[in-house]
Amino acid sequence: MSEDASTLASLGRFLEIQTLGLNLPFALAFLFLAAGGLPSVEQFVLIVIAFVAARNAGHSFNRWADRDQDRQNPRTQGRALVTGRFSPGFALGFAYFNAVVVVVAAYFLSPLAFFLAPVALVLIFLYSYTKRASSLTTAYLGLVEAIIPAAVYIAIQGTLPLPVWLAVAAMLCWGTAFETVHSLGDIESDRALGLRSLPLRIGVRRSALLVPTLHAVALVLLAGFGLALGLPWPYFVGLALMAVVAGTSDVRFQRRPTEARVPFQRHFLLGALYLAGVVIAVFVPVPAL
Numbered sequence: 528m529s530e531d532a533s534t535l536a537s538l539g540r541f542l543e544i545q546t547l548g549l550n551l552p553f554a555l556a557f558l559f560l561a562a563g564g565l566p567s568v569e570q571f572v573l574i575v576i577a578f579v580a581a582r583n584a585g586h587s588f589n590r591w592a593d594r595d596q597d598r599q600n601p602r603t604q605g606r607a608l609v610t611g612r613f614s615p616g617f618a619l620g621f622a623y624f625n626a627v628v629v630v631v632a633a634y635f636l637s638p639l640a641f642f643l644a645p646v647a648l649v650l651i652f653l654y655s656y657t658k659r660a661s662s663l664t665t666a667y668l669g670l671v672e673a674i675i676p677a678a679v680y681i682a683i684q685g686t687l688p689l690p691v692w693l694a695v696a697a698m699l700c701w702g703t704a705f706e707t708v709h710s711l712g713d714i715e716s717d718r719a720l721g722l723r724s725l726p727l728r729i730g731v732r733r734s735a736l737l738v739p740t741l742h743a744v745a746l747v748l749l750a751g752f753g754l755a756l757g758l759p760w761p762y763f764v765g766l767a768l769m770a771v772v773a774g775t776s777d778v779r780f781q782r783r784p785t786e787a788r789v790p791f792q793r794h795f796l797l798g799a800l801y802l803a804g805v806v807i808a809v810f811v812p813v814p815a816l
Contacts, residue, residue: 553802580628593655666706669702698745739781742774761808762804772796
């Protein structure tokens with residue numbers, strides 16, 4: 528492998544680019560809903576650029592902020608800032624560069640998006656410090672994910688219609704459930720490093736039971752969002768399939784709640800199901816039931 532290819536591969540691992548599919552399907556789904564179909568090419572490109580740049584900024588800043596903890600955690604000792612593959616200065620500079628990209632993209636999308644972009648970035652960056660100060664890191668990550676539908680609608684429509692708040696609340700629950708799963712997988716390392724998390728505060732069993740509850744609430748809120756928009760039945764079929772997958776996985780999750788790999792991977796499928804339901808509902812003519 529050439530030096531350039533090796534550097535790109537290292538950058539991909541540094542940014543955990545393989546997890547891009549966790550939330551991108553939701554961003555695209557809300558984009559199609561906000562546009563009422565296909566957005567303009569300019570809007571589509573700018574939204575995707577802003578989403579990826581915001582994600583890159585958050586990941587890079589998080590690696591910079593967590594470099595000392597990563598050095599002490601066996602699971603993260605292979606990360607680029609620990610091994611010296613990339614420097615802390617590079618991580619911080621890359622985070623700021625991507626933050627600028629987000630602001631520039633927002634400028635070309637809508638005045639309100641441009642005005643609120645720095646607020647979104649501050650929320651994204653602050654996530655890196657919440658585990659040091661609060662057990663509610665799980666809910667804070669949910670808040671960061673709740674930015675997605677709000678940001679997309681503001682970028683496309685220049686406003687935040689009332690029904691979108693249902694999607695915002697749904698993503699808050701969805702993101703909180705995801706981070707709870709992730710925290711359960713890291714519970715021993717968090718305890719050893721003196722970090723805070725919801726599982727450490729309320730226990731493994733209660734945290735594991737919280738996950739399916741949050742999934743159920745999120746799906747109900749997304750259903751209410753679809754009803755408020757008057758979406759056709761394929762959207763709700765997508766939600767029903769999500770409920771089956773999430774419910775089945777959550778039952779298995781209760782047996783081994785600290786083994787987070789499978790529940791983590793399940794979120795890729797759940798996001799894809801939501802996007803599929805939205806695409807069919809928006810683009811495919813379907814008969815009324």
